[in-house]
Amino acid sequence: MHNDLDYLHRAVQLAHEARQGGNLPIGAVITLDGEIVAEGKNTIWAPTLAPNRHAEIEALEALSPGLRARAGEMTLYTTLEPCMMCLGAILVYHIGRIVFGAYDLRGGASCVLGYMPPAFERIFADVKWIGPALPQVCDELSREVTELVIERQRWMGLG
Numbered sequence: 001m002h003n004d005l006d007y008l009h010r011a012v013q014l015a016h017e018a019r020q021g022g023n024l025p026i027g028a029v030i031t032l033d034g035e036i037v038a039e040g041k042n043t044i045w046a047p048t049l050a051p052n053r054h055a056e057i058e059a060l061e062a063l064s065p066g067l068r069a070r071a072g073e074m075t076l077y078t079t080l081e082p083c084m085m086c087l088g089a090i091l092v093y094h095i096g097r098i099v100f101g102a103y104d105l106r107g108g109a110s111c112v113l114g115y116m117p118p119a120f121e122r123i124f125a126d127v128k129w130i131g132p133a134l135p136q137v138c139d140e141l142s143r144e145v146t147e148l149v150i151e152r153q154r155w156m157g158l159g
Contacts, residue, residue, distance in 0.1 A: 004075075007031055011029045017041055021046055023042045029059065031075050054085065057086060075097040081108035081131060086109070088120070101141070102141065
């Protein structure tokens with residue numbers, strides 16, 4: 001039987017694959033009944049610029065439509081605390097549990113908990129939110145994400 005750290009380590013592998021592909025090192029895995037049912041990795045920069053292609057969104061979109069009715073039983077594992085866009089998507093899908101590896105002090109959504117519109121707060125009340133669950137590995141990925149984003153913003157003349 002797998003445990004949370006096994007699935008987070010798989011998300012870390014996907015994060016490394018994302019980095020190798022020229023993207024931010026962020027990975028995500030969705031499980032149901034102890035099995036991986038979807039995976040995603042960040043693809044916002046390559047092969048083409050697509051700012052919405054976060055790892056969590058990629059994993060959610062990879063879910064089989066036939067499994068979506070059981071989303072409340074699923075766990076989404078991600079190397080980095082979800083951003084507001086990803087948290088919104090996770091809530092719309094009604095994923096029951098979120099396990100993240102490291103805090104995202106620059107863009108993580110935990111700062112909005114308790115301040116979301118009532119409909120989202122009601123959905124979130126049913127979500128089990130766990131993290132940081134693997135900071136010894138994922139904190140370094142988080143630092144790398146921040147550095148790469150700042151570098152890219154400077155390159156684009158935005159920072």
